[in-house]
Amino acid sequence: MITDEDLYWFNEGTHRRLAEKLGAHPEAGGARFAVWAPSALAVSVVGDFNGWQPGADPLSPRATSGVWEGRVPGAAVGQVYKFAVTTAAGGVLEKADPFAAYCEVPPRTGSVLWDLSYEWGDAEWMVGRAQGLDAPMAVYEVHLGSWRRTPDRPGEVLGYRELTPRLVDHVVRTGFTHVELLPVMEHPFYGSWGYQTTGFFAPTSRYGTPQEFMALVDALHRAGIGVLLDWVPSHFPSDAFALADFDGTHLYEHADPRRGVHPDWNSLVFNYGRHEVRSFLASSADHWLRTYHADGLRVDAVASMLYLDYSRRPGQWEPNRFGGREDLDAVGFLQRLNTGIYADHPQVQTVAEESTAWPGVSRPVHLGGLGFGFKWDMGWMHDTLTYIEREPVHRRWHHGELTFRGVYAFTENFVLPLSHDEVTHGKGSLLGKMPGDDWQQRANLRLLYGYQYGQPGKKLLFMGAELADWREWDHDASLHWDLLDDERHAGVLRWVSDLNRLYRRLPALHELDADPAGFEWVLQDEADVSVLAFLRKDRAGDPVLVVCNFTPVPRESLLVGVPEGGRWVELLNSDADVYGGSGAGNMGGVDAQPVPSHGRPRALTLVAPPLGCVFLAPERLAVPGAAGSASTEG
Numbered sequence: 048m049i050t051d052e053d054l055y056w057f058n059e060g061t062h063r064r065l066a067e068k069l070g071a072h073p074e075a076g077g078a079r080f081a082v083w084a085p086s087a088l089a090v091s092v093v094g095d096f097n098g099w100q101p102g103a104d105p106l107s108p109r110a111t112s113g114v115w116e117g118r119v120p121g122a123a124v125g126q127v128y129k130f131a132v133t134t135a136a137g138g139v140l141e142k143a144d145p146f147a148a149y150c151e152v153p154p155r156t157g158s159v160l161w162d163l164s165y166e167w168g169d170a171e172w173m174v175g176r177a178q179g180l181d182a183p184m185a186v187y188e189v190h191l192g193s194w195r196r197t198p199d200r201p202g203e204v205l206g207y208r209e210l211t212p213r214l215v216d217h218v219v220r221t222g223f224t225h226v227e228l229l230p231v232m233e234h235p236f237y238g239s240w241g242y243q244t245t246g247f248f249a250p251t252s253r254y255g256t257p258q259e260f261m262a263l264v265d266a267l268h269r270a271g272i273g274v275l276l277d278w279v280p281s282h283f284p285s286d287a288f289a290l291a292d293f294d295g296t297h298l299y300e301h302a303d304p305r306r307g308v309h310p311d312w313n314s315l316v317f318n319y320g321r322h323e324v325r326s327f328l329a330s331s332a333d334h335w336l337r338t339y340h341a342d343g344l345r346v347d348a349v350a351s352m353l354y355l356d357y358s359r360r361p362g363q364w365e366p367n368r369f370g371g372r373e374d375l376d377a378v379g380f381l382q383r384l385n386t387g388i389y390a391d392h393p394q395v396q397t398v399a400e401e402s403t404a405w406p407g408v409s410r411p412v413h414l415g416g417l418g419f420g421f422k423w424d425m426g427w428m429h430d431t432l433t434y435i436e437r438e439p440v441h442r443r444w445h446h447g448e449l450t451f452r453g454v455y456a457f458t459e460n461f462v463l464p465l466s467h468d469e470v471t472h473g474k475g476s477l478l479g480k481m482p483g484d485d486w487q488q489r490a491n492l493r494l495l496y497g498y499q500y501g502q503p504g505k506k507l508l509f510m511g512a513e514l515a516d517w518r519e520w521d522h523d524a525s526l527h528w529d530l531l532d533d534e535r536h537a538g539v540l541r542w543v544s545d546l547n548r549l550y551r552r553l554p555a556l557h558e559l560d561a562d563p564a565g566f567e568w569v570l571q572d573e574a575d576v577s578v579l580a581f582l583r584k585d586r587a588g589d590p591v592l593v594v595c596n597f598t599p600v601p602r603e604s605l606l607v608g609v610p611e612g613g614r615w616v617e618l619l620n621s622d623a624d625v626y627g628g629s630g631a632g633n634m635g636g637v638d639a640q641p642v643p644s645h646g647r648p649r650a651l652t653l654v655a656p657p658l659g660c661v662f663l664a665p666e667r668l669a670v671p672g673a674a675g676s677a678s679t680e681g
Contacts, residue, residue: 064330066331069145070082071122071160073123076121078122080116081117082130085113086134090133092119093129094127095128096122104117123160124160127157127158140292142289143245168265173268177394178394183557184224184505185222186225186226186506187218188508190228191207191231192253204253208259211263215266221540222546231260245289264339274342275342276343277347279348280346283315305365318376325384333392336392343395344388346399354372355374356372398419398420399421400423427452435481439597446573475519476516476518478492479517490659493542493621494621501660514531539626541625542621549618549662555668559583570594576598577597578594582610592662593660593661594607606652614636615637617635620632620633631654651663
């Protein structure tokens with residue numbers, strides 16, 4: 048099962064399919080087991096099949112590879128097991144399988160022997176999935192345990208099987224292109240949301256079996272929805288049953304606490320310079336893409352990997368060999384990881400959550416970049432939320448917080464995130480951040496979403512944002528779906544849904560998201576009235592005009608230059624009645640005047656609604672049946 052070539056690649060750090068070799072694999076009459084424990088004196092398998100007796104089913108070492116392997120007759124699918132590792136000091140550690148395909152439901156910690164066979168029905172999706180820079184990507188970020196719970200079973204989470212039809216229906220109706228799942232990899236502490244992973248190859252058993260998780264992905268694909276998975280190679284918890292001190296030594300983690308302990312989370316940091324650790328992590332990434340048909344991985348906390356001094360004070364870190372603070376091992380690992388993923392799975396995307404200005408995160412490795420497909424634009428998120436949380440009367444003094452993005456907007460391939468991080472740990476909900484009275488808060492929220500969808504970059508909203516929830520996200524409770532009984536909240540959901548549909552239908556809003564040719568400022572310096580206007584363009588040059596008014600004062604007779612004449616149709620207006628707005632707008636459209644303005648040959652005289660965002664396009668590009676034009680109100 049494990050060839051000498053496998054062992055060579057594993058020890059070299061270049062093996063990307065170890066899930067097929069190490070761990071536990073059922074076969075006729077038993078199962079084959081293999082584990083990496085180079086400092087162990089002996090390794091055996093203990094489990095339901097041998098009464099948990101250490102030594103009853105010993106494994107044998109494979110030369111000097113550090114791998115122990117063997118066959119256990121009578122081991123059957125569904126039985127629980129661990130590895131009994133005898134350390135150099137003579138102690139025996141019972142360890143969960145690092146490559147386990149399935150685990151016991153926490154707080155139990157055993158690995159479960161499992162067969163991952165499944166008959167997929169998403170062949171059409173897998174062949175045709177398009178997720179390049181020019182494709183629309185509107186991501187709905189979801190924590191499965193708190194997305195929806197059953198009212199008649201308080202506190203009980205829904206499983207993969209129960210969630211599947213509900214989640215698919217909601218995502219399709221709201222128009223998102225992708226779902227991104229907070230880590231589904233097995234984790235002992237539910238309150239970590241999955242970000243403290245112990246099962247790097249196993250979907251959490253809290254919600255069901257691996258096949259039930261596959262069926263969830265399968266159903267999303269058959270409905271035309273991509274699936275991104277959050278994946279955490281930046282650290283792991285120090286639980287004694289898992290990777291920590293696996294064979295009595297610092298096997299997966301750095302021995303030096305200046306590199307091996309994460310000060311923020313009191314967790315352990317992978318030793319990216321160790322060849323076998325690189326093979327382990329690369330194989331984990333491949334496993335989710337290959338076995339579970341994921342369409343991409345969002346890599347968490349990349350900044351914490353890149354810097355040796357991340358969250359460390361002087362004396363708590365050691366410079367690299369050049370005297371710098373960059374973790375060269377981590378940089379090399381990420382570059383090799385992305386190179387391998389795109390070589391093996393050219394239709395997927397990797398996305399970095401990287402919170403600093405590290406250059407070239409989403410640039411090719413051969414040009415010195417890290418090789419990710421996209422990077423979260425944390426600067427846009429921070430600046431925009433800081434701006435919009437201000438009372439409108441003060442916004443004129445902070446106009447640059449919105450326009451500054453123009454300096455760097457095309458230095459990376461960006462995703463604009465309004466993620467789970469912004470609605471937890473006392474930060475409140477997005478709606479709760481908005482200033483003003485009840486009406487103004489919802490208007491500000493609709494404006495925020497409209498501005499996000501107008502800006503160049505892919506989009507991400509965390510679940511509950513579309514409901515305009517007043518309350519901060521609680522991972523121990525369901526989203527408050529009853530809010531949709533209130534037409535004010537239903538209007539926000541309608542606005543998000545219509546934004547998604549317009550974004551997907553008009554190439555100008557997504558085709559050149561990472562190309563400066565797709566964006567032009569029209570009104571950039573109107574700080575005194577807190578108005579922005581810009582054009583988005585597709586490759587053919589067809590334009591969409593986006594106008595945002597960040598004050599509660601309607602701007603009548605606003606002159607805005609446009610590149611062509613004729614009638615410009617109001618495609619969407621966040622102040623339309625159907626969204627809970629006041630109904631101010633442009634009567635469905637405006638005729639361009641032969642008056643040069645803002646460096647363009649024609650001009651529109653517009654109404655910019657209070658705390659509103661409008662999308663306009665030449666009549667030849669208008670989308671039939673757009674519900675959100677304030678076409679009957681003045």
